[in-house]
Amino acid sequence: MFKSLRRHPDIFEHGMGIYDIGADGILRLLTADRDVVVAIALSPRLLKAALDRMPFSQETEDKYRGVDGTKVPKEQWFHPDKIILPEPLSEKSKVESRKRLEENMQLIEERFKKIDDGTFEGCGVIVRSNYNLGPKTSGDESQGPAAE
Known part of the structure; x- marks a missing residue:
């Protein structure tokens, strides 16, 4: 999914878009203003796979426990409650982001060229945690990452 979105103008040209x-x-x-450009509903399996790439956080596990994005009405994908979205970038942050993008544009273009011609050698997926996102049952107090 991320590879298919990598060339979107808000990420590549403007350098201020984010995935959330x-x-x-x-x-x-x-x-940067937190308008939704692309939205993809994550099943519990895909949500867990995305979160497992990050270090474990009990707060994160609690936040996503029992969540299934495929059950969210499509209209809400693109027009969620504003409380779900992160704050828009400040003007100062936008200026800093543009500056970083300009400083690194040559490196970015070289990487995309290598990706396009098949010579880029990225690292594989690194699993850093093992979130338990299943529904809570009585007496189910989380104790860190789920056992394998």
């Missing part, structure tokens, strides 16, 4: 997984289980590509 809302508390509703929807992966969104957001502009």
Whole structure:
């Protein structure tokens, strides 16, 4: 999914877009002003796979426990409650982002060229945690990452 979104103008040209997984289980590509450009509903399996790439956080596990983005009405994918979205970038942050993008544009273009011609050798997926996102049952107090 991320590879298919990598060339979107808000990420590549403007350098200020972000990916965000809302508390509703929807992966969104957001502009600097937090308008939704692309939205993908994550099943519990895909949500867990995305979260397992990050270090474990009990707060994160609690936030996404029992969430299934595929059950969210499609209209809400693109027009969620504003509380779900991160704050828009400040003007100062936008200026800093543009500056970083300009400083690194040559490296970015070289990487995309290598990806396109098949010579880029990225690292594989690194699993850093093992979230338990299943529904809570009575007496089910989380104790860190789920056992394998």
